[in-house]
Structure formats: structure tokens, C-alpha cells
Amino acid sequence: MREVVVLGVGMTRFGKFLERSLKDLSGEAVRDTLEHAGIDKKHIQAAYVSNSMAGLMTGQESIRGQVWLRPIGIEGIPIFNVENACASASSAFHLGWMSVASGLYDCVLALGAEKLYDKDKVKSFMALGTAVDIEEVHKIVEMIEKSDLGGVSTEGSGVNRSIFMDFYAALARYYMKEYGAQPEHFGKLSVKNHYNGSLNPHAQYREVVTLKEVMDSPMVSYPLTRLMCAPISDGAAAAIIASEDFARAYTDKLVYVAATVNQSGISDVPLGGEGIVRRMVPLAYEQAGLGPGDLDVVEVHDATSISEYAFMEDLGVCGPGEAKDWIDKGWTEIGGKVAFNTSGGLVTKGHPVGATGLGMIAEIVWQLRGEAGKRQVENPRVGLTLNGGGVLGTEPAAMSIHIFKK
Amino acid sequence: MREVVVLGVGMTRFGKFLERSLKDLSGEAVRDTLEHAGIDKKHIQAAYVSNSMAGLMTGQESIRGQVWLRPIGIEGIPIFNVENACASASSAFHLGWMSVASGLYDCVLALGAEKLYDKDKVKSFMALGTAVDIEEVHKIVEMIEKSDLGGVSTEGSGVNRSIFMDFYAALARYYMKEYGAQPEHFGKLSVKNHYNGSLNPHAQYREVVTLKEVMDSPMVSYPLTRLMCAPISDGAAAAIIASEDFARAYTDKLVYVAATVNQSGISDVPLGGEGIVRRMVPLAYEQAGLGPGDLDVVEVHDATSISEYAFMEDLGVCGPGEAKDWIDKGWTEIGGKVAFNTSGGLVTKGHPVGATGLGMIAEIVWQLRGEAGKRQVENPRVGLTLNGGGVLGTEPAAMSIHIFKK
Numbered sequence: 079m080r081e082v083v084v085l086g087v088g089m090t091r092f093g094k095f096l097e098r099s100l101k102d103l104s105g106e107a108v109r110d111t112l113e114h115a116g117i118d119k120k121h122i123q124a125a126y127v128s129n130s131m132a133g134l135m136t137g138q139e140s141i142r143g144q145v146w147l148r149p150i151g152i153e154g155i156p157i158f159n160v161e162n163a164c165a166s167a168s169s170a171f172h173l174g175w176m177s178v179a180s181g182l183y184d185c186v187l188a189l190g191a192e193k194l195y196d197k198d199k200v201k202s203f204m205a206l207g208t209a210v211d212i213e214e215v216h217k218i219v220e221m222i223e224k225s226d227l228g229g230v231s232t233e234g235s236g237v238n239r240s241i242f243m244d245f246y247a248a249l250a251r252y253y254m255k256e257y258g259a260q261p262e263h264f265g266k267l268s269v270k271n272h273y274n275g276s277l278n279p280h281a282q283y284r285e286v287v288t289l290k291e292v293m294d295s296p297m298v299s300y301p302l303t304r305l306m307c308a309p310i311s312d313g314a315a316a317a318i319i320a321s322e323d324f325a326r327a328y329t330d331k332l333v334y335v336a337a338t339v340n341q342s343g344i345s346d347v348p349l350g351g352e353g354i355v356r357r358m359v360p361l362a363y364e365q366a367g368l369g370p371g372d373l374d375v376v377e378v379h380d381a382t383s384i385s386e387y388a389f390m391e392d393l394g395v396c397g398p399g400e401a402k403d404w405i406d407k408g409w410t411e412i413g414g415k416v417a418f419n420t421s422g423g424l425v426t427k428g429h430p431v432g433a434t435g436l437g438m439i440a441e442i443v444w445q446l447r448g449e450a451g452k453r454q455v456e457n458p459r460v461g462l463t464l465n466g467g468g469v470l471g472t473e474p475a476a477m478s479i480h481i482f483k484k
Numbered sequence: 485m486r487e488v489v490v491l492g493v494g495m496t497r498f499g500k501f502l503e504r505s506l507k508d509l510s511g512e513a514v515r516d517t518l519e520h521a522g523i524d525k526k527h528i529q530a531a532y533v534s535n536s537m538a539g540l541m542t543g544q545e546s547i548r549g550q551v552w553l554r555p556i557g558i559e560g561i562p563i564f565n566v567e568n569a570c571a572s573a574s575s576a577f578h579l580g581w582m583s584v585a586s587g588l589y590d591c592v593l594a595l596g597a598e599k600l601y602d603k604d605k606v607k608s609f610m611a612l613g614t615a616v617d618i619e620e621v622h623k624i625v626e627m628i629e630k631s632d633l634g635g636v637s638t639e640g641s642g643v644n645r646s647i648f649m650d651f652y653a654a655l656a657r658y659y660m661k662e663y664g665a666q667p668e669h670f671g672k673l674s675v676k677n678h679y680n681g682s683l684n685p686h687a688q689y690r691e692v693v694t695l696k697e698v699m700d701s702p703m704v705s706y707p708l709t710r711l712m713c714a715p716i717s718d719g720a721a722a723a724i725i726a727s728e729d730f731a732r733a734y735t736d737k738l739v740y741v742a743a744t745v746n747q748s749g750i751s752d753v754p755l756g757g758e759g760i761v762r763r764m765v766p767l768a769y770e771q772a773g774l775g776p777g778d779l780d781v782v783e784v785h786d787a788t789s790i791s792e793y794a795f796m797e798d799l800g801v802c803g804p805g806e807a808k809d810w811i812d813k814g815w816t817e818i819g820g821k822v823a824f825n826t827s828g829g830l831v832t833k834g835h836p837v838g839a840t841g842l843g844m845i846a847e848i849v850w851q852l853r854g855e856a857g858k859r860q861v862e863n864p865r866v867g868l869t870l871n872g873g874g875v876l877g878t879e880p881a882a883m884s885i886h887i888f889k890k
Contacts (some may be wrong), residue, residue, distance in 0.1 A: 079587060079588065117524040131545055131546070133539035134545055137615060138617075139536060139537055139614035140537065140881075141882060142875065143878070144748050144876055145617045145881075146827075148876060153746060156578075156746035157568075157881075158746075159566065160566060161547075161548070161565040162564065162565055163545060163546040169564055170666045172562075172580060173564065176583060176586055179588075180586030180588075181485060182485065208539070208545035211551045299813050341560060341561065341562055342561060342562065343560070344559045345554065355512040408560040467546070470547070470550055475550040475563075476563065
């Protein structure tokens with residue numbers, strides 16, 4: 079397997095775009111990415127296109143990538159449509175990486191796009207609800223009810239929410255019970271990410287918020303308030319993946335794929351504690367020849383703020399039980415020890431499911447190239463993305479970790 | 485890229501299974517495939533799972549492969565969900581091949597499954613209708629109307645049909661106009677494939693039919709009658725893809741992947757004549773170091789019998805305009821010069837969209853291993869599968885050619 083480089087990235091702003099189509103969003107992201115890479119579309123030898131819910135949201139199944147890429151003149155090449163719930167885009171990126179690392183192609187496109195907003199919000203929540211085994215949703219509820227974490231919260235039951243929020247809320251209560259985390263710790267992560275999002279022109283929400291505003295926002299599922307949860311989003315993001323030789327002809331800002339690790343969850347792992355991320359992290363560090371001490375910038379899948387909290391410990395950035403101290407000391411802010419979610423994270427940048435993973439990769443590539451504008455971390459050398467999708471039992475159905483280095 | 489072997493294949497019978505779930509169908513196909521390969525499920529390092537329409541037919545999007553594989557104990561590994569309309573399964577197979585050829589894995593699973601039967605037949609046809617750009621279906625109709633091939637047939641307009649049947653019918657009329665093909669030539673292919681299907685325990689239809697019965701069956705779209713068209717089907721098929729070294733520990737019947745070529749169609753190519761298959765075929769033969777004269781067994785995508793007719797010429801098995809003579813002489817029957825669709829083809833074996841390509845690969849692997857029972861061709865050494873999916877403009881949205889050799 080040869081060295082692989084991310085030659086260019088691009089994305090639309092994430093947000094609510096009721097009047098824009100997936101073709102339109104995809105087109106913008108791909109054009110921006112080609113421009114960033116400095117290449118022409120004719121150089122693209124294959125495309126890996128991710129989306130999770132267009133079938134249910136727009137009626138377009140079967141050949142989504144071909145339909146979106148043809149209007150911008152990308153056709154005739156192999157196009158593969160890839161789906162892995164909220165980890166779809168990282169999965170597409172991984173397959174693109176494999177096709178270049180293997181020597182099969184020198185330059186390929188990974189594109190992720192999703193439209194989740196609809197005038198009928200129930201449709202959006204129904205589509206999101208397919209990221210579980212739809213015949214066994216009751217098992218997630220039972221698992222939470224059987225735990226000693228207080229069952230499914232009724233506090234926020236008046237709020238629109240998917241089953242995922244109850245799942246994450248149970249995880250939050252686990253960390254509160256086991257490690258003394260307070261709801262305010264999750265709130266502080268939301269405050270940090272809202273500040274970061276305010277610096278990011280691609281973010282869905284760009285308003286700075288106070289801890290009081292986060293804690294006082296409507297309860298979704300105890301202890302998670304609305305401002306600790308990712309919104310519904312539309313958007314697209316893309317990357318050009320190339321061999322080192324190909325990339326050198328276009329840039330001297332080489333960002334290497336140092337590790338790419340994907341797994342699905344396994345059954346019957348207790349909630350919290352040792353889980354899929356902790357099984358994957360050593361593999362990713364080994365592949366990259368790096369450790370948590372090398373990380374400068376990290377984008378993690380904060381579908382809710384408890385996820386970011388847990389991932390800080392899972393990644394080994396801090397030890398078990400230490401996340402709350404790191405948060406209190408601001409060590410994951412821009413300018414801190416390891417900057418987490420400089421983009422604003424899912425909570426403020428937005429979460430257009432099939433595009434999310436490539437949005438994370440775009441942020442890390444911009445950071446490593448020194449192109450992150452007002453949210454730029456000082457001379458980062460190593461970045462990591464962690465993108466998860468779906469729930470089966472107590473674990474994500476798909477999880478993807480990528481490490482990038484200059 | 486290293487040599488890759490198909491270590492085992494398996495499939496359900498294709499058919500109408502209103503009472504069986506996709507989990508159930510997938511489970512049967514995977515268990516049969518593991519048994520055929522002689523390996524345990526613990527050897528599978530990654531899975532590439534294809535389906536095209538479960539979102540619309542069953543409501544399950546996002547993580548279909550994980551949902552179907554977990555009940556049979558396959559979990560924890562990377563699982564990628566792949567979609568490319570009727571070429572989904574070949575696309576999944578290709579990605580599996582790439583992951584082994586690259587050296588990333590030694591043994592992976594490709595699985596395709598689809599359920600298209602529903603008590604509401606309109607739902608099935610609507611789902612099938614997503615294999616085009618759903619915003620531009622009218623363009624296909626306009627293209628046919630603007631051609632000098634007689635427009636969209638009204639003869640069969642009382643029959644349930646998708647837009648694809650009108651597309652194929654126009655192609656048939658092109659071959660009739662340009663090369664003097666007669667509707668009976670398409671009919672004779674259906675007779676041959678019904679005979680082959682009668683020998684195949686996995687085929688949906690196992691009745692021998694006469695040419696008169698084919699020609700007298702209800703008109704779907706002139707000149708295609710119902711018995712020249714693939715049915716709606718449910719089913720699953722799978723393959724174990726392995727490195728040569730891994731495979732040698734389990735079998736001495738090695739079936740090599742000699743070529744794997746995938747493309748999407750391009751715009752504005754006239755109907756008939758030079759098209760995507762003719763652009764791909766030289767690439768496939770070059771990759772394999774083989775030519776059409778080397779082929780012993782061929783499975784092609786006869787969504788309708790005209791497709792098989794056109795592919796005979798596109799593959800270079802016979803020259804332009806010669807397909808009708810080959811058909812009259814029976815040269816593509818079992819025992820003929822090159823046996824086409826020994827399985828019965830899509831027309832009689834069935835066409836469960838996301839499983840079809842792996843069903844073709846299963847037939848070729850059985851033939852090359854001498855395990856095809858009553859439909860066994862005498863000592864075949866080289867086989868080819870051609871699996872297409874969707875329509876954009878005048879070309880398939882996805883096309884996949886694989887060549888296998890002993």
C-alpha cells in the first residue's frame with residue numbers, strides 16, 4: 079500500500095436549505111474541492127459517493143452519485159454509492175483511500191451529501207430513525223430501561239427527538255454516575271463549540287452562547303439540553319484523494335492519510351466503558367506510528383456533547399475520569415493542549431448525515447494546511463477525525479477513525 | 485495488486501417470498517457460501533453488502549448490511565453498504581476484490597440481497613423507478629419519442645411495467661431496423677434461457693416454454709413480450725473473496741478474478757451502436773490477457789432478451805449483425821460455442837436487483853469448478869459476467885464486467 083494524500087477539500091455551509099437540491103449542494107462542494115486541489119474534473123478517475131437517507135427524503139435511490147455528478151460533467155468513471163448512516167462519508171473516504179493506496183487509481187473523489195430538512199419534520203426524524211435495526215428499536219429502549227441509569231428520560235418528552243438522544247442521555251448519566259461528570263461539563267463543551275462555530279463560515283449556527291443559555295435551553299433527554307445536541311442539517315462536503323506523486327505536481331502542502339480504521343459494533347457490550355472506539359484507537363495509532371500525545375487537532379462526532387466528552391477519554395487524550403478537569407481548564411479549546419472540534423463540531427457546524435465525515439476531514443485538512451482562518455490552531459502537525467454512525471445494541475453500527483499528518 | 489480468488493459462492497433460490505425477510509434471505513446465502521468456501525465466519529475480515537431498494541420497500545436504510553449480518557454472528561468487522569441499482573452486487577464484489585488485491589485483507593465477504601415483492605405492486609415498480617434520475621424520467625421518454633424507432637410502444641400499455649421496458653423495447657427496434665433482427669430472435673433467447681432455468685434449482689421459473697408461448701405472451705412494450713422480460717424477484721447471493729495464499733489452504737479448485745472493470749455511462753451517446761459496454765470490453769480483455777475467443781461461459785444482464793442479444797455482439801463473441809445467426813444456430817446454448825446464461829439468466833433465474841450480480845458470479849464459479857449440475861458446460865476454463873444498472877440518458881448508470889478463470 080502506497081502513501082495517500084488529501085489534495086483538496088471543500089464543502090457547502092451546513093444549514094437549512096429547503097430550496098436547494100442535492101445536485102445543487104453536491105455541485106458546490108465538488109467545484110470548491112476541485113478548485114482547492116487545483117485540478118480539473120477530468121483528472122478524477124473514480125468517485126465514492128455517500129448519502130444515507132435520500133431514498134426516504136427525496137425518493138431518489140439506486141444511483142444517487144451518478145445523478146448528482148452528471149450535471150457537473152463527472153461521468154463515464156466508476157461511481158460507487160456508499161451508505162453507513164452518520165459514518166457514510168468516512169466510509170466513502172476510506173474506499174477512495176483504498177483505491178489509491180492499492181495503486182488502482184492516482185486521483186479519486188469522495189463526496190458526501192444529505193438533505194434532512196423537510197417541511198414535514200416527522201419525515202426527517204423517521205429517516206434518522208433508520209440508522210438502527212428498525213425491527214428492534216424497542217431493544218434500545220429496553221437496554222436503557224434495564225440499566226441503573228434512570229431509564230428513558232421523560233423530562234424532555236415534549237421535544238422532537240430521535241431514539242439516539244435517549245441513547246446518548248443514558249451514556250451521559252453513566253459518566254455522571256461513574257466519574258462524577260456534571261451536566262455543566264457537557265454544557266461547557268457546547269459553549270466552546272458555539273464559540274468555534276462562530277469563527278467558521280461553513281457552520282450552521284454562528285452565535286456565541288453562555289453556559290446559562292445552554293443549561294436553560296429546552297431539555298431533550300436528561301441531562302442533554304437542546305444546545306448540547308446536533309441539529310438537523312442539509313449540506314455536502316468532498317475531498318480529492320491522490321497518490322503522493324500525483325499530488326506533488328499540484329501542491330507542496332501535502333496532508334497524508336496516516337491511518338484509516340473502520341469497524342462495526344459488536345453485541346452485548348455494556349453501555350459505557352470499554353467499547354468500539356477503545357478497541358479501534360490502538361489500531362489507528364499503530365497504523366499511523368503515532369500516539370495521543372501527537373494530536374494537535376481533533377474532530378469528533380459530537381451528535382451530542384456527551385459524545386465529545388467520552389471520546390476525549392476513549393482517544394487517550396486524557397485518562398479515565400479526567401475529561402471533566404480538561405474541560406474545566408479549557409485544554410481542548412483553540413490554543414489549548416489539543417483543540418477539539420475547531421469547526422464547531424456537529425453541535426454547531428451541523429450534521430448532514432451523509433456529508434458529516436467529509437466535513438470533519440475538510441476541517442482537519444484546512445487546519446494542517448494553515449487555512450482555517452480565525453479558528454486556526456498554531457502550526458498543527460497531526461489531526462484526527464472520529465465519525466460514528468447508527469446504533470445496534472449498545473454500540474455504533476459503523477465507526478471510522480482517520481489520522482492525518484503533514 | 486495481487487491475485488484474488490473466489491473461494492466460495494452461495495445463493496437462495498430467487499423468487500417470490502412475501503413471508504421471508506432480508507435477514508432471513510441474507511442468512512441463507514451467507515451460510516451456504518461459508519459452507520461452500522469451507523471457512524468459518526470468524527475468517528471474514530470485512531464485508532461489502534449491496535442492496536438497492538430496501539429503504540423504499542422495507543423502510544430500512546442506513547445500516548442494512550450490519551442489520552442483516554448481525555443475526556448470523558458477523559459483526560465487529562468493517563461493513564460497507566454499497567448501492568448501484570441493478571449493478572449493486574457487482575459493485576460490492578469489486579470493492580471486496582480491491583480490498584484483497586491491495587493486501588489490506590486476506591478474506592472478505594460480498595453479499596447482495598433484495599426484496600422487491602410486495603402486496604402492493606405499485607410500490608415495487610416505484611422502487612425500480614429510482615434507478616434513473618427521478619427528476620428527469622421524461623427525458624428517457626423524449627429520447628425514445630424523438631428517435632426514428634416508433635416512439636414509446638402503446639401496444640403493451642395495459643401491462644404493469646417500468647420505464648426500463650420502454651427503453652429496452654426501443655433498443656430492440658434499433659437492432660431490428662439496423663441489423664434485421666426479428667422479434668423471434670429475442671423469443672428464441674427466452675426459450676433457451678427457460679430451458680437453462682429448468683435445470684437450475686435456484687431459478688425463479690423452472691418451466692420449459694415454446695417459442696409460440698413466448699411470442700403469444702402479453703406484450704409489455706413492442707416487440708418485447710412478458711416472457712422476454714425479467715420478473716420482479718426476492719433473493720440473496722454471496723461470495724467469499726480471498727487471496728490466493730489464503731484460498732489454497734481450503735481448496736485446489738481456484739477460480740481467479742482475471743478482470744474487474746466498472747464504469748458509469750456518459751451523456752448524449754446515441755441509442756444502440758457504440759456504447760458503454762463496447763468501451764469497457766477492451767479494458768476487461770486487456771486486464772485479463774484474454775479475448776472473446778477464450779470465453780466458455782457467460783452470464784449477461786438480460787433484464788430483457790434484447791439485452792442478451794446486444795451483449796453477444798458488444799462482447800465480441802460474434803460480429804455486428806451476427807447475433808441473429810448465432811441464435812438461429814443455437815451456438816449460445818449449453819454445448820454450443822459459448823454458453824450464455826446457463827443459469828437461466830435474469831429472465832428465468834430472476835432479478836432481485838441488489839443480489840443479481842452476485843448470482844451471476846455464483847453461476848460462473850460453479851461452472852468453472854464443475855459444480856453446475858445438469859446445466860454443466862464441459863470443462864469451461866474462462867467465464868465472464870456483465871451486470872448493468874440504472875439508466876441516465878441512453879446509457880446504463882453503472883456497468884460492471886468481471887472475467888474469471890481457472
